[in-house]
Amino acid sequence: MIGAATRLIVLAGDPISHTKGYAEYAAALEVAGIDAVYLPLHVPGGAFAEFLRGARQMRNLAGIVATIPHKQAAFAASSPDVAARRSGAANLLRPASQGWESTNLDGFGFLVALRDAGMVLAGRHVQMLGAGGAGRAVAMAIAEMGPASLAIADPDAARAAALVQAVAVEFPCLPVAAALGESEVLVNCSPIGMGQDDRLPLPAALIPDRGTVYDIVNRADTPLLVAARERGCIVEHGRSMMLAQIGLLIHFLFGPT
């Protein structure tokens, strides 16, 4: 129940009509015993910096979840932690004594979701698809877990090459390349498969047999996951990553509960 002591967690994005997770946030905050609400704010692209100056004047604001198209602006307007810095993007801000502190929970949320699903990255050959915003955060998270190798593919070859280079700078001992081939662990960070999209994000022959497939799309029956199940893979989809991020967000904003 909202009251005079309620604190706010806002989701700022454009558009916001497709956003999910409100019931899940409400349940997690209640379980944690935190008097806060999670709310959508429709902030247009380009307006984030001005919004942020106004938001800094809201003393009961606990934090801001930045989503498309604001993750780069959120990064630029804050003091980033290592996860945000490696991602070049921030998806969560909290007020600091001066300005804002930020993090990026995509990578850590991905790792928590994999752990909960019993999926292992260490020592495995990993293929990633998609070198966009979420892909960048996930690539850094994968690299941190010590895979045998990491291959990154994106229809935009320059974007894939740039992410490979960024990973190589942070993890100089990891074999990382812009490539598309066979793997033991396949991770889709491209948007292919969202909504009604019935495409596979890679040729079907490259889906591993009895391997591991994580699709960050928040949909249990993407064409990739359907095909991967038929090949005996263990699979998981983006909902678990969203749920993992809720717990991480509560910790970042409210400390140990």
Place this chain on the structure above:
Amino acid sequence: MIGAATRLIVLAGDPISHTKGYAEYAAALEVAGIDAVYLPLHVPGGAFAEFLRGARQMRNLAGIVATIPHKQAAFAASSPDVAARRSGAANLLRPASQGWESTNLDGFGFLVALRDAGMVLAGRHVQMLGAGGAGRAVAMAIAEMGPASLAIADPDAARAAALVQAVAVEFPCLPVAAALGESEVLVNCSPIGMGQDDRLPLPAALIPDRGTVYDIVNRADTPLLVAARERGCIVEHGRSMMLAQIGLLIHFLFGPT
């Protein structure tokens, strides 16, 4: 339930810890079938203008309720309607095509509360106590209802005189004076009687016998109301004014529902 289509009504004040009405707003919005939440925002004095610039970037913000100490800043930063202009203060803003439009619901809320309580102002001798922000709005509302006379008292004589002058400019035919005396209708707009305050806001002998007493303090048992009941007055307190303002607010922000 908060979701991607929820709109926001924010209460901006400093402090906000004493604010009330959250359950009442939630119930009224639900009854009206409006997907919106009413939320407190702790915005410090002096920060309202910057907050407002940021808030203008929130496209799902339905409106802002401005309370102490922001009513003058809200007025200055918006296009006021006649109620806000006469009050010199705004307590409700809505986004306009350019900037903000504002009103002040204190006066109209007071009139609706009186009507609902069967209290009559037309043709009566009215004594008001308190010439502060709410008093100014209430004085203009009383004047509009055609009382026989209006007397205004305030411990700050200059403030009472200024309000008398402002009322006289707007309502040149109304007998209005800075005075404290006998009356048929007594309206307390001073804060005396709030919380644990056990003082009367005027000498007991000036409480009318079998008259009408409205105390805008949101407390049913202020010393004034207790004494007035003993003298056979019909009485009402500020909760009804708050409830009336909720309906008026919904109309101002969302139109006919």
